[in-house]
Amino acid sequence: MSLFAAAEPRLWRENGFVDDDPWMIVEEAQGALPEHAVLPLAGLLARISAGEALPQRLGVRLVADDDVSALAPHLGVVSLVALTFRAFNDGRAFSQASLLRERHGYGGDIRAIGDVLIDQVALMLRCGVTSVLVSHPPTIRRLAEGRIGGIDQRYQPSAAPDAAHGSYSWRRRAVA
Amino acid sequence: MYRYDEFDRDFVTGRVDQFRDQVARRLTGELAEDAFKPLRLMNGVYLQLHAYMLRVAIPYGTLSSRQMRRLAYIARVYDKGYGHFTTRQNIQFNWPALIDTPRILEELAQVEMHAIQTSGNCIRNVTADHFAGAAADEVADPRPYAEILRQWSSLHPEFSFLPRKFKIAVTGAERDRAAIQVHDIGLHLKRGQDGSLGFAVHVGGGQGRTPMVAKKIRDFLPEQHLLSYVTAIMRVYNLHGRRDNKYKARIKILVHETGADELARQVEAEWEALRDGELRLPASDIEAIRTYFAPPALPDRAEGWAVLAVQKRDDPAFAAWVNRNVTPHRHPDYACVTISLKPIGGIPGDATDDQMEAVADIAERLAFDEIRVTHEQNLVLPHVALADLKAVYDALVPHDLATANAGLVTDIIACPGLDYCALANARSIPVAQQLSQRFADAARQEEIGELKIKISGCINACGHHHVGHIGILGVEKKGEELYQITLGGSGDETTSIGEIIGPGFGPDTIVDAVETLVDAYLSLRLSRDETFLAAVRRLGLAPFRAALYESAKEAA
Helix, strand or coil, rough: CCCCCCCEEEEEECCEEECCCCCCCCCCCCCCCCEEEEEEEHHHHCCCCCCCCCCCCEEECCCCCCCHHHHHHHHCEEEEEEEEEEECCHHHHHHHHHHHHCCCCCCCCEEEEEEEHCCCHHHHCCCCCCCEEECCHHHHHHHCCCCCCCCCCCCCCCCCCCCCCCHHHHHHHHHH | CCCCCCCHHHHHHHHHHHHHHHHHHHHHCCCHHHHHHHHCCCCEEEEEEECCEEECCCHHHHECCHHHHHHHHHHHHHHHCCCEEECCCCEECCCCCCHHHHHHHHHHHHCCCEEECCCCCECCCCEEEEHHHHHEEECCCCCCHHHHHHHHHCCCCCCCCCCCCEEEEECCCCCCCCCCCHHCCEEEEEEECCCCCEEEEECCCHHHHHHCCCCEEEEEEHHHHHHHHHHHHHHHHHHCCCCCHHHHHHHHHHHHHHHHHHHHHHHHHHHHHCCCCCCCHHHHHHHHHHHHHCCCCCCCCCCHHHHHHHHHHHHHHHHHHHHHEEEEECCEEHHHHHCCCCCCCCCCEEEEEEHHHHHHHHHHHCCCEEEEEECCCEEEEEEEEEEHHHHHHHHHHHHCCCCCCCCCCCCEEEHHHCCCCCCCCCCCCHHHHHHHHHHCCCHHEEEEEECCEEEECCCCCCCCHHHEEEEEEEEEEEEEEEEEEEEEEEEECCCCCEECCCEEECCCCCCHHHEEEEEEEHHHHHCCCCCCHHHHHHHCHHHHHHHHHHHHHHHH
């Protein structure tokens, strides 16, 4: 276990911390949803198949077991997809993020929630994550200092568009 | 061979800086061990029985003299004067201090080496035929593809936290010297009907506690689809591989539980969506990498034929070494030399700093500056003129590097076992040493012929016992070491998993048991042309079992 107690979760984007983030993670509940609710996938699918009215701004939350392709036909109704990084060594959400961006052309916010630690943030961004919810104090501190970690050089293309780095290292060399 | 450019250098340097920071945070306690562990593993740092161990990547087993000298230097300065070449064509240092590891990585980075992804649940060092680019029987050099895979898989953002480790091997010849069918992905480079290059794709092979031979899921994948297809496999595995039990987390279990046909269908479906995207490799991409592997200019040295004949006649020990450790090269005036790291009674795969220096000198002087590490824990000089073989041999002899036993009964693979490893249940090294001494006689070894003994000190099978013609697995039973014997395994193009012959043997009787099996083979074989493996395949285990256990009964 970490020696550092969890802090109040903070939301971080590539341009810094965001203090007025409106999104609320909600458990499945009966009745009308508030704006900016983030529902579990099963709840979203149930409401859609029941033909319920949905808020203008709606989010969905996937766990690592969820199949992204079940969400794919409904991406038009969500403005945020939260992916659960269940544990440091469980890498499924990296594939989920990549599939949302590359395969399904999702352009909204992809948020990393769960066990978010600094050493994975750079990889998350490359897979298309655009915001991270952090409660690990050293991670919050590092992000605040702008020390995201990771390595500037990239050998391979990835889901996040990356004009600065291009695709393969050897193609850059061939051009240079 | 592949040369780092500015990009690779910056990458490796960036990685060293990143790791130094991670070690510092671990030492202050900011980074908990459970979060540090996957990070240190991805940089090759293991915690072993007595100390940390550093595993250094040798991509597809190819080294220059300069790199070998640096390994010797690290062995001398940061370790106890030796290193251990592994079955993944890597080298392990058994005694570094954690605090020194960033400095060692810096030393390595200066010679274009690193320890990235030599452990952890990521795509490991890609291995290839150790005679690649030199063998007389290959369709094309597999190393450019291994290098493309190395680059593509390095710190891959999507595939750095897989269910379990992932191993890829590539071979370019029908004769499989890379054991591709016991890899997570085995790629067999071959020519299609129209003469173009592509791969047969095997998935889900592996050893460990559940050994499995890979299933071929595609007979011919055109080369431009290499990365899109491998990505498709990785993605299916990353999403669906089991994470509830580390012993069931390798892709072989997914293949087994899903069924090869269904898994192939999922992979093909994923690939359909990827194949014409950015992962497609145009010919120019492959060519850009292939230029790095341009073979050295090998001038004709036809005088070697006559010179060699005379030298062999004059020196029987040299002749024996040539017959055993020298194999054909695609250029008739050259040969590939296997440098045995299996001296009689030695520790398989170990090399001292002086031996590494000696090999580096010889390679530089006589072998175009190129050295290979084999998955059988030997070294190879891939390009040696026949006319220079004697000079190479004479330079190897004083360093105890000229043992003429490649492929013979004393060319044993063994894992580090209980002498080093935190996972082991039994010792492997002493068994290997005793077997080596028992069969020390060179004439007897030649009489026995090709026989691969492989020893693992636990069920994780790092010593590849499942594919040993004779496999030995050390287990622990009631506090004692016990050795199980399997027969009939093979890691080549006819891959098979060995079968357990019967009750195991203690440390005092295992060597006798192996000798009994070897003697049984000698009496059962049709002729000298029938190898041990062929005899086991023809006869089954019964006559060997009878020899092993009935003689024991009589003795008892």
